[in-house]
Amino acid sequence: MNGIDPDKHLLPVIPGAHFMMGGIKTDEMGQTTIKGLFAVGEAACTGVHGANRLASNSLLEAIVFGHKTAEAILTSDIKLPKNCSVLLKTNSESIILPTKQEIKEKMIAYAGIERNEISLKRVRNWLESFDFFNITVYDRRWEEIEIVNMLTVAWLIVTSALERKESIGSHYRTDYPKTPAKKIRREITRQIQKDSIRARGVEI
Incomplete structure (x- = not known):
């Protein structure tokens, strides 16, 4: 068993990434701050779970909020086009992007369950x-498009994690291991704007 003898050694136990805890703010009907844009499930931040997400809450989000969101969409006065197909053009201009696997590996290594500044x-x-x-x-x-979206979400996660200088719930900063005695309740909302940062050529 991976070179571990349970009769002689303790079995190593480490935390593992299971699923996402949604970051898209919604109301109880799944409506976001953008009219006509709904979010539900792991993508949505409904408020039913706190800093720690419980496994049973997945049922609540999928069944209860799934039903509420579907009902809200069906009764919405938003007019959708009959033909919702999307035509994607092909741009021959080359751009430098990482692979999906590279993004996953960097995020697990540097912004995983245990992070620091x-x-x-x-x-x-x-x-x-x-x-x-x-x-x-x-x-x-x-x-x-998928890779650009992954980079955007990864950037939002990382910059928000840098802003929160305390360990609370599933957000664990090894450089801030203890949560202050006084209860912390604050939200960090991030919005990307073009030209808000300068690109840096770095390698890690």
Whole structure:
């Protein structure tokens, strides 16, 4: 068993990433701050779970909020086009992007379950080196659009984790291991704007 003899050694136990805890703010009907844009499930931040997400809450989010969101969409006065197909053009202009696997590996290594300022800044600089803020996605290949979206979400996670200088719930900062005695309840809302950062050429 991986060279471990349970009769002689203790079995190593480490935390593991299971699923996402949603960051898209919604109301009880799944409506976001953008009219007509709904979020539900792991993507949504409904408020039913706190800093720690319990496994049983997945049923609540999927069944209860799934039903509420579907009902809200069906009764909405938002007019949707009959033909919702999307036409994606192909842009021959080459852009430098990481692979999906590279993004996953960097985020696990530097912004995983245990993070600190040094590791978060390293992966933030790596993300920003691709200057994805200024990439127009409407005329890109589908895979390029996915990667740009992954870079955007990763950047939001990392920069928000840098802002929260305390360990609370599933957010654990090894450089801030103890949560202050006074209860902390504050929200960090991030919004990306073009030209808000400078791209940096770094390698980690």
